[in-house]
Amino acid sequence: xxxxxxxxxxxxxxxxxxxxxxxxxxxxxxxxxxxxxxxxxxxxxxxxxxxxxxxxxxxxxxxxxxxxxxxxxxxxxxxxxxxxxxxxxxxxxxxxxxx
Numbered sequence: 815x816x817x818x819x820x821x822x823x824x825x826x827x828x829x830x831x832x833x834x835x836x837x838x839x840x841x842x843x844x845x846x847x848x849x850x851x852x853x854x855x856x857x858x859x860x861x862x863x864x865x866x867x868x869x870x871x872x873x874x875x876x877x878x879x880x881x882x883x884x885x886x887x888x889x890x891x892x893x894x895x896x897x898x899x900x901x902x903x904x905x906x907x908x909x910x911x912x913x
Contacts, residue, residue, distance in 0.1 A: 822846070822905070834907075843908040847871070847900035855897040860910040864888040869904030873897070882906075 830846040841860075845853070847869075855874075864873070870883040875896040882888045890896060892913060 839912040841910045843910065845904075845906050845908060847898075847904045849900055849902050849904075851900045853898045855895050857893045857895045858890070858910055859892050861892060861913050862888075862890040862894075863909040863911070864890075864906055865909070866904060866906045869906075870901040871904045871906060872899045872901055874899075 828848045829851050830844070832844050833841060834844050835842040847853075864882055865887050866882050866884050868884065870881060873880050873882055873888055873896055875888075875890055875894055880888060881901070
């Protein structure tokens with residue numbers, strides 16, 4: 815068992831991205847964004863699950879915009895191009911899983 819600490823970094827600086835845990839077939843990443851911040855279009859060779867812990871973010875996945883906020887999750891297949899825009903100060907977890 816591992817207890818994985820995650821600290822709130824938005825008070826200290828804008829846009830914080832940190833790998834929290836790497837396993838044999840998965841990686842967990844924490845992304846914290848201030849309102850209005852973006853992450854440019856990119857893709858992943860892994861399956862990706864996004865869980866928003868706080869705030870709201872717009873994901874543009876292959877040209878389709880989706881709002882992700884607490885209470886829902888976003889799943890993306892490998893190599894789906896996506897970008898994001900924080901609608902509010904946002905704290906989210908990214909689970910990258912090898913298919």
